[in-house]
Amino acid sequence: xxxxxxxxxxxxxxxxxxxxxxxxxxxxxxxxxxxxxxxxxxxxxxxxxxxxxxxxxxxxxxxxxxxxxxxxxxxxxxxxxxxxxxxxxxxxxxxxxxxxxxxxxxxxxxxxxx
Amino acid sequence: xxxxxxxxxxxxxxxxxxxxxxxxxxxxxxxxxxxxxxxxxxxxxxxxxxxxxxxxxxxxxxxxxxxxxxxxxxxxxxxxxxxxxxxxxxxxxxxxxxxxxxxxxxxxxxxxxxx
Numbered sequence: 001x002x003x004x005x006x007x008x009x010x011x012x013x014x015x016x017x018x019x020x021x022x023x024x025x026x027x028x029x030x031x032x033x034x035x036x037x038x039x040x041x042x043x044x045x046x047x048x049x050x051x052x053x054x055x056x057x058x059x060x061x062x063x064x065x066x067x068x069x070x071x072x073x074x075x076x077x078x079x080x081x082x083x084x085x086x087x088x089x090x091x092x093x094x095x096x097x098x099x100x101x102x103x104x105x106x107x108x109x110x111x112x113x114x
Numbered sequence: 115x116x117x118x119x120x121x122x123x124x125x126x127x128x129x130x131x132x133x134x135x136x137x138x139x140x141x142x143x144x145x146x147x148x149x150x151x152x153x154x155x156x157x158x159x160x161x162x163x164x165x166x167x168x169x170x171x172x173x174x175x176x177x178x179x180x181x182x183x184x185x186x187x188x189x190x191x192x193x194x195x196x197x198x199x200x201x202x203x204x205x206x207x208x209x210x211x212x213x214x215x216x217x218x219x220x221x222x223x224x225x226x227x228x229x
Contacts, residue, residue, distance in 0.1 A: 041221075107157040
């Protein structure tokens with residue numbers, strides 16, 4: 001298995017809702033990442049997990065809460081989002097914690113906040 | 115901190131023509147460089163990467179890239195473009211130190227292919 005799987009593919013949520021994005025990989029990668037991509041922009045790093053511990057938080061608002069239950073799973077919990085949080089959320093993984101072996105990206109979750 | 119510049123926002127080529135997408139990076143040490151491709155609404159697919167060694171790197175789908183330290187460039191090339199190559203292309207750099215684990219992307223180049 002050489003894929004990163006993200007669910008759901010599309011999500012529409014209200015500003016008072018609580019939802020979660022899920023990411024899964026079975027490549028034995030020890031680092032996992034969340035990126036946010038707005039339309040016509042490059043991906044921007046949000047969080048990095050290395051060996052199931054949060055190693056980088058790019059000053060992301062607390063309404064985004066990451067979780068890494070085990071080495072194969074990465075969640076992003078969403079609460080009280082704003083319409084400007086609408087974007088494509090990409091999960092990625094890499095073999096080593098520095099990402100120097102290359103990153104494998106999932107297909108993303110298209111999030112719309114109404 | 116590292117940075118990446120892709121000077122061309124949009125490039126249009128005819129099918130069968132050659133292609134070169136430009137990428138310039140800024141980083142104090144040896145960079146680790148990547149090219150990714152993204153179709154509309156999709157994730158990113160790795161085309162190729164450079165860490166060290168041979169400066170001409172071969173990738174998937176017939177793409178190659180050349181690392182030129184003197185010019186701080188890592189340009190992507192393809193000798194003959196196919197209509198299915200139409201997509202957005204991102205150059206990216208990864209670095210060590212305080213940015214360990216952080217992949218920084220350029221702004222992207224949108225490729226349109228005319229039949």
